[in-house]
Amino acid sequence: MRFIVSTSTLLKHLQTVNGASSSSTVLPILENFLFEIKEGNLTISATDLQTSMTTSLPVESKEGGKVAVPARILLDTLKTLPDQPISFNIDDSSFIIEISAGDGKYKLSGENGDDFPKIPVVDNASSVNLPASVLTEAITKTIFAVSNDELRPAMTGVFCQLSDQHITFVATDAHKLVRYRRKDSKADKTTSFILPKKALTLLKAALPSSDINVSVDYNATSAFFKFENINLVCRLIDERYPDYEAVIPANNPNKLIIDRALFLNTLRRVVIFANKTTHQVRLKINGSELNISSEDLDFANEAHERLSCQYEGEDLEIGFNARFLIEMLSNLSGEEVTLELSTPNRAGLLIPQTNDENEDVLMLVMPVMLNNYN
Numbered sequence: 001m002r003f004i005v006s007t008s009t010l011l012k013h014l015q016t017v018n019g020a021s022s023s024s025t026v027l028p029i030l031e032n033f034l035f036e037i038k039e040g041n042l043t044i045s046a047t048d049l050q051t052s053m054t055t056s057l058p059v060e061s062k063e064g065g066k067v068a069v070p071a072r073i074l075l076d077t078l079k080t081l082p083d084q085p086i087s088f089n090i091d092d093s094s095f096i097i098e099i100s101a102g103d104g105k106y107k108l109s110g111e112n113g114d115d116f117p118k119i120p121v122v123d124n125a126s127s128v129n130l131p132a133s134v135l136t137e138a139i140t141k142t143i144f145a146v147s148n149d150e151l152r153p154a155m156t157g158v159f160c161q162l163s164d165q166h167i168t169f170v171a172t173d174a175h176k177l178v179r180y181r182r183k184d185s186k187a188d189k190t191t192s193f194i195l196p197k198k199a200l201t202l203l204k205a206a207l208p209s210s211d212i213n214v215s216v217d218y219n220a221t222s223a224f225f226k227f228e229n230i231n232l233v234c235r236l237i238d239e240r241y242p243d244y245e246a247v248i249p250a251n252n253p254n255k256l257i258i259d260r261a262l263f264l265n266t267l268r269r270v271v272i273f274a275n276k277t278t279h280q281v282r283l284k285i286n287g288s289e290l291n292i293s294s295e296d297l298d299f300a301n302e303a304h305e306r307l308s309c310q311y312e313g314e315d316l317e318i319g320f321n322a323r324f325l326i327e328m329l330s331n332l333s334g335e336e337v338t339l340e341l342s343t344p345n346r347a348g349l350l351i352p353q354t355n356d357e358n359e360d361v362l363m364l365v366m367p368v369m370l371n372n373y374n
Contacts, residue, residue, distance in 0.1 A: 001065030001090040003037055005057070007101065010086065011078040013044055013055045014071075016230065019202045021071050022048030027117075032068035034116040035088075037061050045119050046071070051199045051234045052119045053206075066113030067095055073108055120233045122224050125217035128162060128187045132207045132214050132227065138169045139204045141180045141361060144327050146197045147173035154239035157194040162187035166360075170244050176324045177244060177364040178331075184358035194241055195223060199234035206230055248364060249347055252340035254313030256285060257353060260337045264329040266305050270294045271322035273303035280368050281322040286315050294322070318344045319370040325350075328363045344370070 014033065024030040027049075034045040040061055045054040067090045077099070078086075086101040095110040139158070147155035152174075161168040167185045171178050203225055207214070217224040218236075225232040270281055274294035284291040290309045295302035318341060328350050329337065336353035350363040 001037060001061075001063055001067065001092060002088065003042060003059040003061035004085050004087045005042065005059040006083060007078055007081045007086045008083040009057060011075070013057050014075055014078065016206050017044055017046040017053040017055050018071060018075065019046075019198075019205065020048060020051050020053035020232075021046040024048070029068055029111055029115055030117070031071055032111060032116065033071050033074070034066060034113055035069055036066040036113065037064045039064070045116070047117055047119060048198075049117060050196065051202065051232070052117075053202060053233075054119060054231045056229045065090065065092060066116075067097065068111040068113050068116050069097060070108055070110070077106060119231075120222055120224075122217045123219060125219045125224065126187075126189065126191070127215060127217040128167075128185075129213045129215055130167070130185055131211050132209075133211045134182055134185055135214055136204060136207050137359075138167075138180050138182070139200050141331055142169045142171035142178045143197060143200055143204070144331055145171040145173060145176050145178045145363075149173070153237055154194060154241050157196045157237045158200055159192065159194050159241040159244070161190075161192045163190045164188065170241070172242070172244060172247075172364075175321065175366050176328065177247060178328075179244065179248070179360075179362045179364075181360040182358060183360065191218075192241070193218060193223065194237035194239060196234055196237055199223075199232060203232055206232070247347065248362065249342055249349070252342045252349060254285075254316055254341040255311070256290065256313075256339040256341070257310040257336055258290065258307065258339065260329055260332060260335060260352075262307060263337065264326060266292055266307060267322050267326050267329070270303045270305055271326070273301040274322060278368065279321045279323045280319050280370075281325075282317065282319050282370060284317045285309070285311055285313075287311065313341070316341060316344065317370065318348065319368040320348070320365055321368055324365050328365060332361065332363065 022030040036043045041056055042059045043056045081101050089098040097108050097110045099106040142158050159170040164186050166181050166183045169180045215226040222235055270292050271279055274280055275296045281294045290307045293304045332352050334352040334354045338351045340349040347364045347366050
């Protein structure tokens with residue numbers, strides 16, 4: 001088996017799928033890319049058995065075949081080579097791979113491509129089409145709120161609800177929650193599933209900036225994403241997602257409207273002086289004035305800042321983990337945000353003041369108990 005390809009083109013495709021490969025001690029072949037050639041087309045696959053990714057590109061080749069190629073050594077080599085044609089010559093019996101590039105020759109040991117795990121195919125699937133921009137926005141707005149707690153597997157992914165009215169994406173780690181809803185994207189039938197974080201991270205990195213359609217097929221166990229020459233397959237998280245609607249407080253009489261960038265930058269400064277474990281900041285709202293303060297009693301550090309805001313409601317004092325607020329404000333767009341509050345021990349809601357008419361974004365953050373310094 002022999003083929004010729006450009007180093008930069010090959011490297012770009014390998015980097016796209018590389019995140020799906022695994023450094024598995026149980027199955028060392030997962031540390032390889034699968035190269036398959038058919039009719040002048042090279043298909044590259046990588047998998048960790050939970051998430052699989054394939055991409056394809058045309059190459060100069062007169063014959064077909066397949067081989068498993070060590071991922072790390074190939075990537076490291078290609079990164080150091082200039083853009084030039086590179087030829088691969090693979091011995092079909094020993095799977096020794098000889099690479100020629102310019103004046104250089106390199107040899108590495110491949111493995112039998114037949115031993116590489118089979119990439120799952122679509123079976124009994126339903127499908128929905130989503131614009132790449134919608135999918136990118138949905139992942140960006142939710143993925144930061146996904147939990148890393150393996151003891152609660154349902155919350156380690158993004159919950160997707162499809163209906164004939166809208167599509168909703170939800171992520172929570174029990175401290176913060178994001179609900180991102182699109183009214184311009186619909187499905188023929190109502191269903192829901194949980195997509196794992198790793199697959200969404202890979203998908204976001206691979207999605208193009210041009211607004212193409214992404215075909216999303218799903219069945220009881222897996223989801224399949226297809227666009228351009230890229231396929232991504234992931235196993236769904238087989239757990240029941242918590243009832244997130246029950247957590248969102250319906251009655252929030254206290255509403256604060258504030259400049260998003262101003263609020264965000266103030267929090268970034270004030271949190272420097274907060275306790276390094278809790279990152280606690282205190283918001284004190286009187287009339288049209290918001291006082292943000294923090295202190296670290298261990299080091300006698302403290303910070304106070306005063307901001308102007310629009311506020312409807314009773315005077316209120318509430319504590320939050322500033323890290324959560326900073327993450328949320330960084331992932332919201334628009335000039336102004338509304339912070340809806342009820343009491344100091346109930347969740348606050350962050351909502352952009354101006355929403356795209358097809359987009360509905362709601363972010364929830366749990367308060368922290370304040371110690372009574374003034």
